[in-house]
Amino acid sequence: MSNAFQVDLRGIVDLLSHHLYASPRVYARELLQNALDAITARRAGDPEAPAGAVRIETGDGVLRVADNGIGLTEAQVHELLATIGRSSKRDELGFARHEFLGQFGIGLLSCFLVADEIRVHTRRAGAPAVLWTGFADGRYEVAPGADREPGTTVTLLPRRGAEHWLSGATVTGLAQLFGSLLPVDVRVDGVATTAGDPPWLLGDDRALTAYAERTFGFTPFDVIPLNVPEAGLTGAAFVLPTPVNPAARGGHRVYLKRMLLAESVEGLLPEWAFFARCVVDAGELRPTASREALYEDGLLESTREAIADQLRGWLVRLSRLDPRRLAEFLQVHHLGVKALALHDDEMLRLVEQWWPMETNVGRMTLAEFRRQHGGIRYAATLDEFRQLAAVAAAQDLAVVNAGYTYDAEIIERLRGLDRDAVVERLEPSDLTTRFDLLDPAAELALRPFLAAAQRRLDRLGCEVVVRAFEPASLPALYLVTRSAAFHDELQATRERADELWGGVLDAIADAGPPDRPQLVLNHRNPLVRRVTALADPELVALAVEALYGQALLLGYHPIRPADAALLNTSFLGLLGRAVPGEQA
Numbered sequence: 001m002s003n004a005f006q007v008d009l010r011g012i013v014d015l016l017s018h019h020l021y022a023s024p025r026v027y028a029r030e031l032l033q034n035a036l037d038a039i040t041a042r043r044a045g046d047p048e049a050p051a052g053a054v055r056i057e058t059g060d061g062v063l064r065v066a067d068n069g070i071g072l073t074e075a076q077v078h079e080l081l082a083t084i085g086r087s088s089k090r091d092e093l094g095f096a097r098h099e100f101l102g103q104f105g106i107g108l109l110s111c112f113l114v115a116d117e118i119r120v121h122t123r124r125a126g127a128p129a130v131l132w133t134g135f136a137d138g139r140y141e142v143a144p145g146a147d148r149e150p151g152t153t154v155t156l157l158p159r160r161g162a163e164h165w166l167s168g169a170t171v172t173g174l175a176q177l178f179g180s181l182l183p184v185d186v187r188v189d190g191v192a193t194t195a196g197d198p199p200w201l202l203g204d205d206r207a208l209t210a211y212a213e214r215t216f217g218f219t220p221f222d223v224i225p226l227n228v229p230e231a232g233l234t235g236a237a238f239v240l241p242t243p244v245n246p247a248a249r250g251g252h253r254v255y256l257k258r259m260l261l262a263e264s265v266e267g268l269l270p271e272w273a274f275f276a277r278c279v280v281d282a283g284e285l286r287p288t289a290s291r292e293a294l295y296e297d298g299l300l301e302s303t304r305e306a307i308a309d310q311l312r313g314w315l316v317r318l319s320r321l322d323p324r325r326l327a328e329f330l331q332v333h334h335l336g337v338k339a340l341a342l343h344d345d346e347m348l349r350l351v352e353q354w355w356p357m358e359t360n361v362g363r364m365t366l367a368e369f370r371r372q373h374g375g376i377r378y379a380a381t382l383d384e385f386r387q388l389a390a391v392a393a394a395q396d397l398a399v400v401n402a403g404y405t406y407d408a409e410i411i412e413r414l415r416g417l418d419r420d421a422v423v424e425r426l427e428p429s430d431l432t433t434r435f436d437l438l439d440p441a442a443e444l445a446l447r448p449f450l451a452a453a454q455r456r457l458d459r460l461g462c463e464v465v466v467r468a469f470e471p472a473s474l475p476a477l478y479l480v481t482r483s484a485a486f487h488d489e490l491q492a493t494r495e496r497a498d499e500l501w502g503g504v505l506d507a508i509a510d511a512g513p514p515d516r517p518q519l520v521l522n523h524r525n526p527l528v529r530r531v532t533a534l535a536d537p538e539l540v541a542l543a544v545e546a547l548y549g550q551a552l553l554l555g556y557h558p559i560r561p562a563d564a565a566l567l568n569t570s571f572l573g574l575l576g577r578a579v580p581g582e583q584a
């Protein structure tokens, strides 16, 4: 024996209201949509049919939505209105017919979100009028209806507490929201709520800018027309005039067959296009059952790619025809563009080609830097760049400042993009190898001085060397290799750590002998020459300590307590010797 499923309508309505639809307001959309589909169906069978019109009336606490569409026969009323999931808008194989908005056969049920009773008074040309009444408890009645023109009038009797959903102001607002672009005349209490063709079909940029201001609340940086014939899609992308966080995805305003799907639809653009908000109307994209999002299918994917191409085309056009505008665009959106460049090759290229970076040979793009210097050498932090930029420039070493957010990672990623890209992080040792050694005689003469200087700085873990380098005006340079910097940090933490943690740190520190930081004195500097020639050991000590302290400060190196104490004593000591008078 086989039985038919029983359906508890209250359960279904509860499901719809709590889990499918975000708000009861969707009832207005479903009614408009059914009226539109009925008009489409009538005109398909009878091109001579009168122009489609939807008349909505509020008042007396009820809502009436009347269309001059195809209407229903009594048999259809039984079959379509009273069967959940049954729709006339599917073909024999069950596929949604593309000329209609509806497809699921559940839309009318959404009226139960605001109504206790739904009356459908309908007549199909050549058949008698029928009155169907559905109740929220799942019962329905069918009776002969008063004679009328072909078409359908749906009347909603509000449920307690939902009266405001059927008020004139609310209904007018909803009709405008969902249906302002519909291609038929819709009126609420005699006032038109449809506004003609979508503004992006008018070919008037100013109208589009005004539209963006009205609907999105910003004046776009630029407007990009969108057109994807295979999805029946037209529209516009508005480029945001202010920075946005690429992770905070802004949605797009999407119309399907000129009916608003939702104001904040995701998934229409690729992730990298975070800087644009779109409004589109598509004939062929499919909605999810809630009609609040786009159904993720192959067509949506290829549409996304086509839109991405159009946005990319805009960027390329800007770069070719109006690089100044592109620079302005990047000024606004560089952080977002850079964030995406970390995992998107398109954006990586954009940054490489068009974002001017700070370097020690002037501002230029990474592409330009590579052309001029055959590869990219970069300082990974702002401090590193400050420490070494000027000295590196004097040794003909071009260096990019990659100390700003994302820059170092972006430069490293270029390696992955181009196999032959030469990318290296600047090491202080790159500089020392370019400094000149002194001739052996000079070196020999300096030995006693070097020994005294080294004794002075030993306790600070620093090695003193003398080299000749440009600029001659720079007396001393403090160079720390990365492994030495790491060792120093480890040492500082070790001093503060407890036994257990200290043991762990010791194990790491034992991994290898650190390169000692170097104080490189510049033999081309006249003051340094004078210092190396001093006979007074106390003055040598003070001078070496002062040069050490000055090199630390100039290089933006961290100052440890021992360094601060030394700066203090060397400064006061030198001052004491410089100021005439008896020493206490």
Ligand SMILES: Nc1ncnc2c1ncn2[C@@H]1O[C@H](COP(=O)(O)OP(=O)(O)OP(=O)(O)O)[C@@H](O)[C@H]1O
Residues within 6 Å of the ligand: 030, 033, 034, 035, 038, 067, 069, 070, 071, 072, 080, 081, 086, 087, 088, 089, 101, 102, 103, 104, 105, 106, 107, 108, 109, 151, 152
């Ligand atoms: N105004 C109307 N004029 C003529 N037929 C209608 C009207 N409203 C509803 N119908 C009929 O009732 C059926 C069920 O309507 P319902 O709104 O529940 O689902 P649907 O529009 O087919 O699909 P969806 O759930 O996607 O909206 C429709 O397929 C249509 O045949």
